[in-house]
Amino acid sequence: MIPLSVPSISGNEWRYIKECLDTEWVSSAGKYVDLFEEKITDYTESKYAIACANGTSALQVSLRLVGVKRNCEVIVPTITFIAPINVVRYLGAEPLFMDADDYYNIDIEKTIDFIKNETKFENGYTLNKHTLRHINAIIPVNVFGNAVNLEPLLDICRERNIKIVEDATESLGTRYNYGQLTGKHCGTIGELGCLSFNGNKMITTGGGGMILTDDKSLAERAKYLTTQAKDDPIRYIHNDVGYNFRMTNIQAAMGVAQLEQLPGFLEKKRNNYQIYRERIDEIPGLRIADVPDYADNNCWMVAMQVDKEIYSKDREQMMKYLADNKIESRPVWYLNHSQKPYEDCMTYKIEKADILLNQTLNIPNSVNITKEEVNTVIGVLANA
Ligand SMILES: Cc1ncc(COP(=O)(O)O)c(C=O)c1O
Incomplete structure (x- = not known):
């Protein structure tokens, strides 16, 4: 069988993973997690990168970080792998589905048309006129690696307080080459962007993900929530409900080797x-x-x-x-x-x-x- 998309393990993967095994740094602490985050920020030119267990957990935390909660709505494309839709429900919110454009991505013209005509702006929030729910985020998914045409959406989302969480899980390596976004990597334009290192993606860590952001406080909070929201690591004080969404050192070691390629x-x-x-x-x-x-x-x-x-x-x-x-x-x-x-x-x-x-x-x-x-x-x- 000629497979659709399988990984190529042909670089330093064995060497770096062996180092983890030899030094017994196999879990979520160790030099490779920090190194992988650093290498991803270098590559994508995002200010911060937070390694996660997978792309789905990266999306879930990102939505929570921009304030998505019970009874909110999030604008999503109908064409995508289901993960970015499910994460909306994990937070008790509702997806609001948009059509696709010629590149299988969310139709930006229709999205803008919808925001302009079917919502109103009240007390700092965008309200869906039909459901009367707050729309506080949109997840543009770069389907098959195609960049979403985000530029026309930026102003209206800013004006309407709709946060952009980019699903860049399929688009590592895709960069804009036109207009004000020229040179920017997918995943670095919205408040937050998410990558996946699942086995079928551009690079793989077996399973893994990453949150990208230029906002220091969002980055700190992402790290906090993905590591069980530990406020005092000695006495185990937790002032919020966190997750164990960490990437392991072994996965990160593989990620560093893959990124080189x-x-x-x-x-x-x-x-x-x-x-x-x-x-x-x-x-x-x-x-x-x-x-x-x-x-x-x-x-x-x-x-x-x-x-x-x-x-x-x-x-x-x-x-x-x-x-x-x-x-x-x-x-x-x-x-x-x-x-x-x-x-x-x-x-x-x-x-x-x-x-x-x-x-x-x-x-x-x-x-x-x-x-x-x-x-x-x-x-x-x-x-x-
Ligand atoms: C568009 C999209 N979003 C999210 C994900 C979820 O990533 P992961 O499998 O790493 O959880 C995937 C693929 O797996 C995907 O294709």
Whole structure:
């Protein structure tokens, strides 16, 4: 099977992890946690980075830090892996679902339209006119590594006291190259941004996450909450309800080794995207989804769009055909506003997300996929 996205463990991972084992620094203290946080701040140019157990816990703490609580609402995209939706509910708040744009990201125009026309600003809060709940945050998710077009959203979110928590779990390495955000990394624009180092991500620690922020007090509070909110570590005084969301030294050691290889991983994935794009776009009925031109994409996942009228196979038939040819593929996540726990939540003009769901498949783009394997995928697609 040619897998969709698997890690490449080909650098200093064994050496750094062996050091943890040899020195017996295996748990959540040790030099690698600090080092990994420092290396991530260097790379992303974020002022602070707080290592977490995974991307989901990073998102959960981030939402809590910006004041999301019971009966609030958080604006979210319907197209995304479900983690950023679930974290809203972990805090007793409600997700409010938005449509997708051409890049599978939250539709910013519709989001602005919604805020302008369907909410009002009262006593320092944005109030949903329909549900009468406070909307105090938005989670833009950089789907498949595509940067969300955040610039037009910044002013209105500031004016309306809607905090931006970026889900950059899929977009490590993606930077904006246009307008006032030029040069900025995904995950460093909102109040907080979250990374994931799950096995299928740009770099992996087996499981892990990171919170990014430029705000010192948010960073301190993030560290406090993720480490059991310990006010006095000797007498065990806790003045708040914290979590054990720490990353271990072993995971961080792996993260440092993986981060050293990120430039090479990015180059590989971007090259593959170009090859797929040039060759698959020539196959009638197939096209590789565009990436935004306001950012240089990390090409974490390659999305292929199938026109079933021309290609003669729909998405389901295509998945089976690829599997029969030992090629892993994956549909876009089932739309979150239709998932059982969320089917009663408010949605706003969701149209495009359905179309994207029905026509899209992700095709293999692991960092260690060979040229021959890329050719095999293209050949199988061409000869259906
Ligand atoms: C968009 C998105 N958000 C959040 C997560 C959660 O990250 P983790 O698996 O590290 O908890 C993932 C992936 O796993 C993701 O793809």
